[in-house]
Amino acid sequence: MTDLLPPIQTTARDDAVLKALAGFVRQEALGPGEKLPTERILAERLKVSRNTVREALTRWEGLGLVERRQGSGTYLKAAVSPDMLHMPLTLAGGNDFAGLMSTLEIRRALEAEAAALCAIRAGKAEIAEIERKLDLMEEAFQTRAGMSSDEDWEFHQAVFRASGNPLFEQIIAAMYEMFHRFWEHPLGVRDFGHASFPYHRTIFNCIAARDPDGARAEALKLIATVEDDLKRGAANLKLSDRR
Template identity: 90%
Template sequence: RNTVREALTRWEGLGLVERRQGSGTYLKAAVSHDMLHMPLTLAGGNDFTSLMQTMEIRRALEAEAAALCAERASQADIAEIARKLDIMEQAFRTRDGMSSEEDWEFHQAIYRASGNPLFEQIIAAMYELFHRFWEHPLGVRDFGHASFPYHRTIYECIAARDPQGARAEALKLIATVEDDLKRGAAKLKLSSQT
């Protein structure tokens, strides 16, 4: 079951299928011989350097996708982003912390609504690395708490059709996550010295 879910996630990221909750999985694009497949090779460790390198890429993707989403998203796209945000906020309150799956779905909705399928495909290639990290975020117990409010402000900028604001809020979110990573790395360094 996990293998099938992983395959569907990869295919969804490649823009080949679309998963609809309660409805099923649907072929989204015709597969042909002239399609180009570009695999990414990423350091798979949960070490600080690998994580920060990944965050540099995510910073660029998140900021630009949010800005384009504010310009291009349909009303249906914005409603879907709002729905994903509500689910994520409920999970955060229920579980006293960020849920990686709901967070992922919120960001995926923004990538989809950006109008450029490459955003979603590139970030989907990084899916495993992010999810492996969220399970053990360098020992930071409240990881994601500081960045949580920025999800709502990103959404508000998108709904207001404010690309500069959406970009700025996405950059704040990523900067906050990077600060959490630095805090965790410093804590691990101190504990290894004692």
């Protein structure tokens, strides 16, 4: 009832260009890192102006699908297919403590669900991969006394990837990005993340045991410790970090 009879597209040059290009990529089986045809060549082949090609590529660049290097060429940055779906996510974030807690709330919701789904759907290979990341992280934790944030992140990424839903990883990556806007100044809490350490293994155990509810519960505990750390840190400095 709302809007049948969609507006006819009398002009959609850029979209047509992108569709054609997606088809080309598919046909040539191009993968990430490989080089696309020159803008000039595309313009000539598709019978459109180079400017139009550029606008189309600009869109793909904005979506992170493609990278343009002046003097070199245009390269695929991710797998593209003619039937992709894009959902631009824009986060207007407060750069303050409240904003940080906001990202954690999202993370709590997603992390719990992803861990549960992972316990249901992960294959053996994926579980092995998660365990490998876990081992790496624990080793880094022993060696460098706590600062294992990179390996920590990779562990979580592996869990998200094994959840079978790519959106989890992508959304959390956005949260991670926002999180890192503050991470440079860890609020004075030096042993940040210590408390969350043991839960990584308990989460993994639940996943390996195919226990979704357990995995969800452990994930919630992990986030809770991070939240506590954060609140403690905020109480520590007590200075209003308005910028």
